[in-house]
Amino acid sequence: MAPSVSHIGQPRNRVDGRLKVTGAARYAAEYQANELLHGYVVVSTIAAGRIVAIDTREARAMPGVVQIFTHLDRQGVSWWDRDWQDDTAPPGHPFRPLHSDRILYDGQPIALVIAESFEAARNAADVVHVLYEVAPHQTDIHAAEADQYEPPKKREGVPPPPEPRGDLDQALAEAAFRVDAEYEQPSEHHNPMELFASTVIYEENDKLTIYDKTQGSQNAQQFVSAVFDLDDVKVVNAYVGGAFGSGLRPRYQLFLAVMAALKLKRSVRLELSRREMFYLSYRPITLQKLSIGADSNGKLLALKHHAVQATSLFEDYQEAVVNWSGLAYQCDNAAFSYTLSQVNTDTPGDMRAPGAATGVFALETAMDELSYAAGIDPLELRLRNYAERDQNMDKEFTSKALRECYAEGAEHFGWSKRQPTPRSMHDGKELVGYGMASGFWDAQVNKAEAKVRLLADGSVEVLTAASDIGTGTYTILAQIAAEAFEIPIDRVKVSIGASDLPTSPVEGGSWMAASVGSAVHLAAEAIKTKLIHRANRHHEAFLPIASADLCVEAGMVKKTDGTGPTISVAELMQAAQWDAVEETGKAGPDMLQMQKYISYTHSAVFVEVRVDEQLGVARVKRIVSAIAAGKILNPKTARSQILGGVVMGVGMAMHEEGLFDHGTGRIMNHNLAEYHVPANADIEDIEVIFVDEHDDKVNPIGVKGLGEIGIVGVAAAIGNAIYHATGKRLRTLPFTIDKIIS
Amino acid sequence: MMRFSYSRPQTIAEAAAALAADPSAQVIAGGTNLVDLMKYDVTRPGTVIDINGLDLRGIAVDGEGTLHLGALAANADTAYHPDVESGWPLLSSAILAAASAQLRNAATNGGNILQRTRCYYFYDPSTPCNKRRPGSGCGALNGVNRIHAILGESPDCIATHPSDMAVALAALDAVVRVEGPAGERQIPFDDFHRLPGDRPDLDNTMERGEIVTAISVRPQKFGQHHTYLKLRDRQSYAFALVSVAAAIRLEGDTIDELRVALGGVAHKPWRRKDVEGEFAGRPATRQTFEAFAAALLEGATGHGQNDFKLDLAPAPSSVPLSRHTPVPRRISPQRWCSDGPLGFSHRPAPQPRRR
């Protein structure tokens, strides 16, 4: 075997990088099949009402058209909501495509054209004529706010608002400094590069192999099996071109493609267009109210945080928006509330750091406002209120190196050069502003299994149904296995992204590396134990040695202290006539630990903006993001995660907004020319710092996950910097030029 | 996408005849706009006439110093052409402020000035739009109109013309050469695009069957005193909220000639030659330019979401001029690559690149 090598903590290239850049990695819409049919979806153009008639005659007559499905030819599908509820569904009645004539939101799928080619399907879709009966709709949360309600049933995995504590009113009344402000965030729309697509390969007896764009092959598999009552379904998502939460739930193209394949007994591909991406799963429109009171030293006395978020007419989608305010800073008097307002849209969905990106924006802007009110440096204010304990849960942190984030971030950024007064820093014709914010996200472990197989030639296979949505799961799993067996990374074969592999949770919540990584680690350790036992029991030289004194190192079973007999793993396996040694590792939350401890990732974000004083043009010149996330498995893929999160944060701060025409209930900028995300020119300098954070409690590998933390706090830090530059406080995202000059 | 027939004529006359003969025919050049419009089902040409076989790619300066840009010359080739960079840098920087490198490689000069508005409603066949479907109403008027016009609009249409290049061409008093069944014509740039009035379906004054063959620009005498400034929602790859092509000639401290065209505010590049005339001979001071901006924007009205343009437009209409006075900045014009936030960033011009 190869000499001892270290993999964990090394900046490794992605093991699948070459496949991706050469196009060899295939995505859901790239699989072929014999006589593959193609679908194109027709969506509603009204936001509420009912379909009176759908005229498909012209479309049916077009060349290449095979079938057009509408609500009139609904299939024999499950009646029960629970069959439609996937692992990540919020409470309510999941949307059922083509279920009835009712229109609940604009962009709702109302017909599916199936044709011999994509072009023919699209061609026909344009001439499906629909007659509607229009009913009143509401897409304006300001108008819907009056009807806000507390969701009666809580969404699984989302903590409800924390219990109130202390005496809020009294504390607010006694405060030397107060901030009372309202914040607003528009809808933000999922636009990963890969569009939602399903290629359903049909075989006899309704055996289906489905290539689906999803963050969880098993979640999708269970959904299809339950809804269509099938027992031979396999879902594959070997490569996923970004998802950011949009692929947690099965999307309607999956249902429609399966429905068509079963009906026509042929393989079907359905890929949504960019336009349809704006009509499904989005970061919900949110209004927030915050009141903060502090004493004359800036110590928080009171904090009140309320949020109202948009949801659909049929499900109570929920996020943890206000909870962060209860754990971010030490504050003994606090109250939190969270409500929903129904609008005529699809159910919102998780989008990178759901809840935190939104709630922390408000909290960290309000903290900045407090810093100016109290005349205390924003960073100093946060240090004075540093939370040593999670007051929401009354638990200790497994680790919290946020202080180190503040210190190292400030140092790299040059925070000490900040002049306290707004509008006091200039460079030529530009005003210069410094702003900062903190970020928080959960560090969770979810139930996960991984099978590891050590082969006779010393190479290793890792198998689990985990997904790699572009984050680097393939790579870090290979690193963990390579580290365990001290072999080069290319001796590890990682098989993920299929529903028939060992159980893995959906890829989300930043728990993948911690959960599946731990499972791989545990499986590898179990293999080593098995090898030790084998040597211990079957090889004479080892008989007298206690197994606890043995280890597997560099391909040899030997004594931990280096003395005595050794045997190579290869020899051992040969003697045992083992082709392979295989073990399954199971990771999950440590319930005992969780009674006492809770775990979060943290960040400190520092931003410099420049604002042209005459023209009002603002640009984000520099961002330093300092992250505490336990052990960093691979600084290279880790940095990419944070860079991506920060860029998305710039988009949230400066660009992203669904422009609703409330008159029609339609989002008008439904393409990437008009729905703006940052372009290269908007991103100048970003520095990512990982501070040391040792955590032996969070999970066996000390890893906290990085998928979401990068975006949290960025929008607030940018807004705070704009305030410092201009003296203008912006509380409504995004900070476009009209708001800056107003 | 609808089925269509396709033809690729080899001469201008053939192309013009084909276009005149079939009212449902449309010309395709770079295709960066037309193909999108077809995909979105905004337009359904019965025939697509591909003019890429025509010999209209040249870029040349004639004996009198006039620049002739072939209708099929790519935007990128035009912007990076040495003659254009040295003689008409305002045009270069306006072109480079537009779209993305890939789009500029494919986009042609003719297609650029003929590109359709970016009004959201125009692009969405499920909404009313007088420009797309005459008589159906204007969705933008009481809708999402953040990017819409504040000048010269009509109750029937408040769309803007999206081209950056056209704004510079307007300031440079370009001439559009067209050829049709009735022969050749030269259309002064100011007369080329229309205000919407009650015919918003017509973007310009071309006749059925006419094809743009070239755009001509006379030599300009503004030295270093010109700017293309574009304010937009992100720093590249976004259409202008307000843009300005400004050129000024000074006699000492007095304005000799002033030309300012605004983009993003009207159905065509917005120029007021009468106002420019009034300001000739005035002192080149900040006050003068502010007064000029006010006069240029006279009558501007907002429609709700675009009200901010009333506040946004004055600064770019005057600031670039002020920035040329009293001592003009000595920056080589090629380096005014307008991909910077202000159109003033001193980034080196990117190397010419194409496909």
Ligand SMILES: Cc1cc2nc3c(=O)[nH]c(=O)nc-3n(C[C@H](O)[C@H](O)[C@H](O)COP(=O)(O)OP(=O)(O)OC[C@H]3O[C@@H](n4cnc5c(N)ncnc54)[C@H](O)[C@@H]3O)c2cc1C
């Ligand atoms: C995402 C995106 C962002 C963009 N951003 C900008 C921007 O910021 N600023 C900007 O200015 N532009 C921008 N553009 C627009 C781009 O500049 C135009 O699409 C391009 O210039 C059109 O040129 P083309 O040759 O591709 O035209 P085509 O798409 O081929 O044609 C456009 C129209 O002109 C007609 N036509 C073309 N040539 C002739 C001719 N010679 N005679 C008669 N009719 C003709 C066609 O029939 C069609 O109606 C952007 C485009 C996109 C897609």
Ligand code: SF4
């Ligand atoms: S502004 Fe013009 S293009 Fe836009 S909807 Fe109205 S008529 Fe159509």
